[in-house]
Amino acid sequence: MFWQSVMMTQKYTIAAAKSVVVSAQLWRPYGLLRMTTINCNSNNRDDVDAVFKQKKTLRTQVKKCLKAMDPSLRSQQDNAIQDIILGAPWFKSSLRLCAYISCSALREVDTFKLLSQILQPVMQANDPIDILLLPGLAFDRSGRRLGRGGGYYDTFLKNYQDLAASRNWKQPLLVALSYSQQILDEGVIPITSTDVPVDALVSPEGVVPISSAAFNSKKKIQNGSLSCT
């Protein structure tokens, strides 16, 4: 299988991240995309089908944009995003993390540096996770995430959230890794009731906290009182 989710326990003290200057080209190929999106909380088949059609169109456009991305800019953004994560207090204070193994053919934000430098693949499947690093095709600043259309992540996240609730575990922070080009204007990504929103985004420009959970963990970290259990 080309993809695995990896659960890891942080073992080593993380060295301070190097500061990286990124000449991010804020290219907005979606500026032209002015379709009205339907946000669907109902289970009406026609409404849901209309949303899936819009998602399909958007996926094609984002894939085209990612394929056209200059490789050196991509690599700069990969490094910047991973360095931001390695230097982030919320990351350093997490005990258990779940991340994706990035697939370069899919033009996903690279996770190699994160996985290889500081993490140790030892984790009991029954332990609660603090942070989940997620891929995706597009995101917005309100936490919407467009995946590749399989529903794998949404299903996994829903199941994990239900498990955590049933065991009284703290819900994990859902953090999506995004190239600058993948952050779209609010309202462009259509959603249905099964789409699980993310708590924060990490792009080469920095961390974008979105949910109250992300803001609260930021505050707790600043106060030095973050508990990861």
Ligand SMILES: Nc1nc2c(c(=O)[nH]1)N(C=O)[C@@H](CNc1ccc(C(=O)N[C@@H](CCC(=O)O)C(=O)O)cc1)CN2
């Ligand atoms: N690293 C990683 N693993 C993952 C996912 C992911 O998004 N990233 N998935 C998330 O669901 C699942 C696998 N889903 C996938 C969905 C599409 C393609 C793919 O190759 N799509 C091509 C086009 C295929 C086509 O149009 O026929 C593409 O996206 O260009 C690969 C995996 C589970 N594993």
Ligand SMILES: Nc1ncnc2c1ncn2[C@@H]1O[C@H](COP(=O)(O)OP(=O)(O)OP(=O)(O)O)[C@@H](O)[C@H]1O
């Ligand atoms: N929790 C769930 N249970 C059952 N089906 C689900 C769930 N979440 C999503 N699906 C189904 O998966 C299919 C794809 O959904 P969607 O287009 O939202 O996927 P995606 O977000 O692009 O993919 P992914 O979640 O893998 O990143 C839809 O038919 C949707 O109804």
